[in-house]
Amino acid sequence: MMKNVLATLAVSAGTLALAAPAFAEYPERNIEGIIQWGAGGATDNVARSLTPHVEEALGTSIVLTNRPGGTGVIGMNTVLTKPANGYTVLYGAENPQLYPIMGLADFTYDDMTPINVIGQGLVVIAAPADKEWNNFGDLLEEAQANPGTLRMGGTGAGGLPSTVLAMINSVDELDVRNVTFGGDGPGITAMLGGHIDFMPLSLAAAQEHIASGRLKGLAILTKESIEELPDVPPITESLPQIESYLPWGPFWAVAVREDTPDDIVKTLSDAYEKGVANEQFQQFLSKNGAQSLNLQGEEAEQFLNRWQSVTAWALEKAGSAKVSPEEVGIPKP
Structure with missing residues (x-):
């Protein structure tokens, strides 16, 4: 009797093992990289120069797609509407930090998790x-x-x-x-x-x-x-x-949806940190008069918030802001 029970349990366990999904390590397939500006521009050039080094670190391909339009709103919105699983990343510039005061959108990088603030240009x-x-x-x-x-x-x-x-x-x-x-x-x-x-x-x-x-x-x-x-x-x-x-300049960043799991964020952050630090990419930045930043986590968030504060209030002073920075909660620098 006992042998029959044990045999039944063994068969049941084996059946469950076969039925249960395998939890593959991220990434198990290609990643889509959405560039929020058109081909041949600075964001596009930065993305295409950096990505091969990140692919090497991740062990998978990142398929780049340009989604320009609406001062980058279309590209960013594309990422925000995809699943928060790390398989869609945004290659963005500085523009999202100004969307609320320009009346373009009610989202900014605050609605995403920054993976890397790559560098700042002239x-x-x-x-x-x-x-x-x-x-x-x-x-x-x-x-x-x-x-x-x-x-x-x-x-x-x-x-x-x-x-x-x-x-x-x-x-x-x-x-x-x-x-x-x-x-x-x-x-x-x-x-x-x-x-x-x-x-x-x-x-x-x-x-x-x-x-x-x-x-x-x-x-x-x-x-x-x-x-x-x-x-x-x-x-x-x-x-x-x-x-x-002055000094003032554009920047480039990689981000994912804010509710992306922490372990995926860490995997991406580590890969992009290695990619930005790559000697060839550093030479690309230097050749183009850009400063390497390579910021992740809290440092990236602090940079994004400071840039937003300085620029938004400069536009307010110039009379170019459609919505007051104060009204959307952007503090004075």
Whole structure:
């Protein structure tokens, strides 16, 4: 009798073992990487340069997809609507931190878990090479002589160009027509074709075009000249009043939905930390005038909150915020 009971238990245990799902270690399949800006822009360039090193650390492929539109809202919303299982990650820029004050969306990076704040870039105001301007002061002079006629490339409300324009207009007057594109890349293409007159850009997107002579740099959004573009003057030479906003620049980050399990977040964080630290990627950042940050966890959250505070209140001062930062709970810096 006892033998029969034991035999029955053994069969039952074996059946349960076969029926129970195997808990494979993450990741067991490819990961989708959503880039919230278009091909050829700074965020796209950073994502595609970094990802191979992260794939090596994870042991799986990350399939990159560009989802531009709405100043990055479409790409971020895509990630927020996918399951919180670590198989969809956002490659984003700084724009989500300004969505509430620009009236674009009610979510920010606070609604996600930051995996890595990769680095921070510099901004260059660029123009087609055949423009007669030699610096930003020349552009400003023409714009003030012919208000509303020059065409500036933009990426939508809360994008890098509109933020730079707001900073400029908080200390002077630059009245231009804003032509919106889905990212740095399409804007640069339009500039090369003579369809727009100038555009504030991430140095990571513009540097090679300036170095090759296809574009010219009018100003770097810094207080001093930089090694990467020694012939391009700092903006303070033409507009010293803007110094109070400097240093300022865009950043790039990787994030997942905030309710993603902790063990998956740790796996991703470790892999992206290794990827950002990779020597080849560090050379990419340096070549493009960007500062490596490689922040995770609490340090990443502190950086995101500080950047949001400084920029949101600068836009409020310039009169460019549609909603007061105070109204949406953003503290003063």
